[in-house]
Amino acid sequence: MAIERYNPRAAEPRWQARWADERTFETKNEDPRPKYYVLEMFPYPSGRIHMGHVRNYTLGDVVARYMRAKGYNVLYPKGWDAFGLPAENAAIQNGINPRTWTYDNIAAMREQLKSMGLSLDWSREFATCDPEYYAHQQKLFLDMLAKGLAYRRKSKVNWDPVDQTVLANEQVIDGKGWRSGAVVEQRELTQWFFKISEYSDELLAALDTLDRWPEKVRLMQRNWIGKSEGMRVRFPFTGDAPAPAETVEVFTTRHDTLFGASFIAISPDHPIASALAARDPLVAAFIDQCHKSGVSAAAIETAEKMGYDTCLSVQHPFVAELRLPVYIANFVLMDYGTGAIFGCPAHDQRDYDFAKKYDLPIRPVVAPVDTFDTDADLVVWLEQLASGKEAYVDDGTLINSDFLDGKSVPEAKEDVAQRLENTMLLGAPQGQRQVNYRLRDWGISRQRYWGCPIPVIHCPDHGVVPVPDKDLPVRLPDDVTLDKPGNPLNWHPTWKHVACPICAKPSLRETDTMDTFVDSSWYFARFTAPHAPTPTDRKAVDAWLPVDQYIGGIEHAILHLLYSRFFTRAMKATGHVGLDEPFRGLFTQGMVVHETYKNADGTWASPAEIKIEGEGANRRAWNVANGAPIEIGGIEKMSKSKRNTVDPNDIMQSYGADTARWFMLSDSPPERDVIWTEEGVAGAFRFVQRVWRLVAEWAEDKAPAPAGANGASPEAVALRRAAHRSLAAAEDAIRTLRFNVAVARIYELVNAIGSAIANPAKDAMLRSAIAEALDLLVLMMAPMMPHLAEECWQTLGHELVAMRPWPAVDASLLTEDTFTYPIQINGKKRAELTIAIDAPQADVEQATLALDAVRRALDGQTPKKIVVVPKRIVNVVV
């Protein structure tokens, strides 16, 4: 009798409905089982899911379903990162309200996600643009304001002239806005900040505790925080020329090289530079010139070191007769350290280049003394350093440095630090040890409409007044004009006009909204009690956090993950959570990539438009419609601009969700890029059908077992062994997120079951082993292909596999009575030897020597050595 093909289009919605009806995946906070929190980085509701989502959520769903089967109370929620510029842009283009646009997109994407069969708890869903969510975010902001973790100051900011908004440092890439790509300008504005810098050291130190994070991400964050230990040192002006200050203060990490100093350089933005510019047009012109050169990576790469000699000089702290000239230099940054440095050309490449250009002395003070045999060698080395092209930046021993001579670099640092701390200059120590961080405070003000309003009011008498709790949330108005440049909230006729909460005087609402990264910095906490009347329910959040397995793209290695780590600390400081680190395990998945295709005119062609024939170097592509030749290009990230995307909806329509999921899991390790290919998907679909056929044919085959079949037949035992070995291996692979390996183990089991069923002489023992193996197969593939698993499970006569515990491995089946040793002669495999697993070493040796192949190889000689590694290998050394 012919078995009908498995039809995912009918089966998948049926099982999805069943799970929804039975509330299979709704999670309760009160539950005696141990908790497990799985989370994928939530999506921006663009309107359609893409293959990156499919991969991300498939990975998470496998973990969620597996952990559920292992007896955990699993929290696996989904929400929407719903504020942000695209909604405003779409609104301008299509004349719809950003709110309408966003919620329509959410509805469409929710349906697509549901068709993937994810085991999400939809009862906890929210969007960050829900007033019920951002009300609590405003409360968190006010608590941070009260604690001094949020503050306002005038600062130079990155201004995106296209998006007409301020960007955080993290959102400026190569001097361009991360969304618009426009060259970012510098502007002075009063902005709101979060005091992330207060946690610099903690955020850095705690990275060491995140042992279930990729090393790469920890390293990127470490570099971003950028800790450096050094000193601030003040140099007094000599009075040769009138100076605008008494001293200039520099930051250095190489105070050991102080005797090698030959100049001071200050930033063009340094107050001393500004003061000089005010009285000297030449200085002003130079500073202007510095500002004009670009800030892009390319511009910096090629920019020449430029300096302006101010004719001022300062006194060296240890050498009375040494006066150092003061330059304004284009490579000194005002926002790092003190905006001023001392130049030590011999031991810093930049200073070296600068010294060569302006003919300043190069004084070597550190040398690899131990590597020289004679003093003459040292002299040669010193000459080469002075006349060459490169500074010496490595370790060594101090020379030419008075009291430091002969000391190591760390010893010299310590000595200099102590002396400068104990030297008084104008009523204060001349030097102070200082730890410096690259990390700046997080500027969160955005001059946009579609974001969370910052809940403060500016009163002419009382200044910044927090919006009282009872007035939260500060809601966004619906009636806004979006087609004028600037902030729509500012244009609104009435919204910003309010009475001061203290004195009722006419006041102005803050019209800045928060950076959308604030929204995503605490959503994982809100999922634990999404309807709580406070931002968090302390009992729920403390029970659920940290997220046990967080999954997302590497592109959030710094921004989102660092902000969330800060925000969790801020929430702890304001009493909203009880822990520091939100994500215990982090997994960064690879991208989905696809071949690209180009038309003869250089425009991109989509995979749907073309046909490919041939293989290897002979692959040729044509346009299906007109037969025009197509050039096959490189494999790149799926993107609309290259037109190499494949719509998940189309795939799920023709093959079903399980096929898409299986392909995503099977082809590449999850952390690497996966190449989407039509052949691969077809292969995954074949496998779906193959499993179905196996199960359906077996269920139909009701042939009675042959009578009198007692005991365990060898075939039955072999199949049972194969099944349990596959189970053990697949589970191990799933636990370590090596899903491609788990897939391979499942294939092996299917092959073994197929062979057993094909056996014409099935006895009762084998029949029962087949039944067991099929059950195990369905249970172990259920996290990956949940719909097919349900269909098979039902066909095998059971109820709802999603609720079933993970099967236990019968450990007794993993061990065998015999072991087949590979027999090597001089490290090359020459034979095999099957022998009792517990055979003593002497027996193994004897049996080995008796083998024909070994005899032949030995040719009468006595082996020099026989290495027997029990249950591994035998190596005969001749």
Place this chain on the structure above:
RNA sequence: GCGGGCGUGGCGGAAUUGGUAGACGCGCGGGAUUUAGGUUCCCGUGACGAAAGUCGUGGGGGUUCAAGUCCCUCCGCCCGCACCA
């Protein structure tokens, strides 16, 4: 420049962590069945060789009974950061 990762058949990738290299899949070749439309089943598939065998995990060297795995060195590719004092 600094930091990190990677390099295994035609392709994606396995390899119990020093112990039979190439599991599993894709592709390809051959055969059978069905021929109607991403069919199913069997056999083969690292290279060279008729075979025995020899070679083989980017190149070279080393440690070891044994190296894809450890050490040294060179080459190539990818990613992150970058005038940070």
